Amino acid sequence: METPASHATSFCIEHADLVVTMDAQRREIHDGAVVTQGPAIIWVGATSELPAALRDAADEVIPARGRIVLPGFVNTHHHFYQTLTRVIPSAQDAVLFDWLKTLYPIWAELTPDDVFISTQLALTELLLSGCTTSSDHHYLWPNGCRLDDQFAAAETVGVRFHGARGSMSLGESKGGLPPDRVTEDEEAILRDCRRIVEAYHDPNRFAMRRVVLAPCSPFSVTPDLMRESATLARSFGAAMNVHLHTHLAETKDEEEFCLARFGHRPGDYAEQLGWTGDDVWHAHCVHLNSREIERFAHTRTGVAHCPTSNMRLASGIAPVRAMRNAGVPVGLGVDGSASNDSSHMLNEVRQCLLLQRVLGDPRAMTAREALEIATLGGAAVLGRDDIGALAPGMAADIVAFRLNTLWHAGGAVHDPVAALVFCQPQPVDWAIVNGRKLVADGAPLHLDLPTLVERHNRAARALVERAGR
Numbered sequence: 001m002e003t004p005a006s007h008a009t010s011f012c013i014e015h016a017d018l019v020v021t022m023d024a025q026r027r028e029i030h031d032g033a034v035v036t037q038g039p040a041i042i043w044v045g046a047t048s049e050l051p052a053a054l055r056d057a058a059d060e061v062i063p064a065r066g067r068i069v070l071p072g073f074v075n076t077h078h079h080f081y082q083t084l085t086r087v088i089p090s091a092q093d094a095v096l097f098d099w100l101k102t103l104y105p106i107w108a109e110l111t112p113d114d115v116f117i118s119t120q121l122a123l124t125e126l127l128l129s130g131c132t133t134s135s136d137h138h139y140l141w142p143n144g145c146r147l148d149d150q151f152a153a154a155e156t157v158g159v160r161f162h163g164a165r166g167s168m169s170l171g172e173s174k175g176g177l178p179p180d181r182v183t184e185d186e187e188a189i190l191r192d193c194r195r196i197v198e199a200y201h202d203p204n205r206f207a208m209r210r211v212v213l214a215p216c217s218p219f220s221v222t223p224d225l226m227r228e229s230a231t232l233a234r235s236f237g238a239a240m241n242v243h244l245h246t247h248l249a250e251t252k253d254e255e256e257f258c259l260a261r262f263g264h265r266p267g268d269y270a271e272q273l274g275w276t277g278d279d280v281w282h283a284h285c286v287h288l289n290s291r292e293i294e295r296f297a298h299t300r301t302g303v304a305h306c307p308t309s310n311m312r313l314a315s316g317i318a319p320v321r322a323m324r325n326a327g328v329p330v331g332l333g334v335d336g337s338a339s340n341d342s343s344h345m346l347n348e349v350r351q352c353l354l355l356q357r358v359l360g361d362p363r364a365m366t367a368r369e370a371l372e373i374a375t376l377g378g379a380a381v382l383g384r385d386d387i388g389a390l391a392p393g394m395a396a397d398i399v400a401f402r403l404n405t406l407w408h409a410g411g412a413v414h415d416p417v418a419a420l421v422f423c424q425p426q427p428v429d430w431a432i433v434n435g436r437k438l439v440a441d442g443a444p445l446h447l448d449l450p451t452l453v454e455r456h457n458r459a460a461r462a463l464v465e466r467a468g469r
């Protein structure tokens with residue numbers, strides 16, 4: 001397999017119907033152009049104002065009529081391995097705790113090959129849906145699985161990857177939710193966290209690899225491990241920008257667990273453990289109260305909003321409107337593929353738009369705000385100033401969707417931005433990540449999709465068979 005890194009080049013994208021910049025002025029440029037050089041964008045503007053010298057110097061000119069061009073989406077919460085266990089019948093209609101207890105024994109059979117193939121598949125699915133940077137929260141390490149397997153797989157796809165080294169240490173015998181056999185020793189967890197940061201974390205702009213420390217959730221790790229993980233991440237220093245991530249306030253069951261076991265609501269528990277700050281983001285936060293939202297805003301603590309998963313598991317509606325009004329940094333996440341059961345980022349943008357309206361206010365979320373959450377919002381949550389917008393000096397992470405399609409007919413002519421979000425989500429036409437073209441005509445350039453799907457399906461069947469299901 002050819003690695004995407006071998007395609008360094010420069011592009012001149014011109015005559016896009018619309019370029020949605022997400023820059024400081026939120027410019028939307030009709031008949032727009034974008035020029036890239038290596039990993040960076042060097043020019044953005046109207047095609048009529050494009051300097052001829054820039055166009056002439058480009059290795060490839062990409063005509064973009066009929067397309068809307070945007071910064072690539074940033075996915076802030078996922079569990080790639082769960083692509084192997086989508087729609088398992090016994091977990092289709094369960095709430096979070098029952099859903100987890102059904103799936104833990106299957107996930108206990110994961111192998112390094114499973115981790116590799118599911119990472120490839122999920123990242124390809126994300127890429128084709130407009131995502132150019134993704135985090136993944138992996139917290140089960142049976143049978144010799146390591147985060148190294150994910151970094152190796154991510155390199156074959158070419159998407160920017162923030163690997164979150166997850167962990168579980170509070171097994172059933174200690175009052176936690178997961179079976180003991182999928183938990184790890186806390187010293188070993190911290191040792192591996194340090195190893196993986198030293199081996200893979202790149203704090204520089206345009207980094208393709210970052211490491212995140214990510215104990216799984218209040219009901220699967222001890223307070224000690226939460227504290228120690230935060231101490232370790234921060235011990236590398238602010239310049240290293242090692243972030244912290246976990247699940248928080250996802251369900252009422254979790255709130256009750258935290259009150260009973262720790263004597264605190266989830267938001268207060270996180271704060272008490274040092275898990276607030278601009279180097280922390282929490283997945284879900286469906287059940288934060290107004291005081292906790294204020295604290296998150298004050299401390300710049302981030303949130304990964306996962307609307308489809310919250311609906312799928314009947315967890316509730318995250319108060320994203322209130323969070324955004326208060327100033328909480330919010331990104332978007334598709335969440336694990338066993339609770340979505342998709343990694344389609346544009347579809348998640350649409351779900352974000354729709355779910356905030358369910359309570360009765362159609363102005364609670366607009367198409368443009370949902371896109372902002374999926375781009376600038378995700379970049380802020382991951383601690384990046386180099387992605388999420390199309391502007392000179394930003395990373396050349398650019399996606400284009402066709403709008404002259406059946407699905408957008410009669411919509412894109414009125415408002416192409418709204419049509420992209422309101423109408424039936426489609427895959428990208430092309431995608432560029434870090435200045436490399438990874439998708440053209442809707443197909444990945446560096447991976448054979450039918451082979452990938454076949455291998456992944458084989459692995460999914462074998463995994464469930466090994467678990468005796």
Ligand code: ZN
Nearest residue numbers: 247283335336
């Ligand atoms: Zn999750």
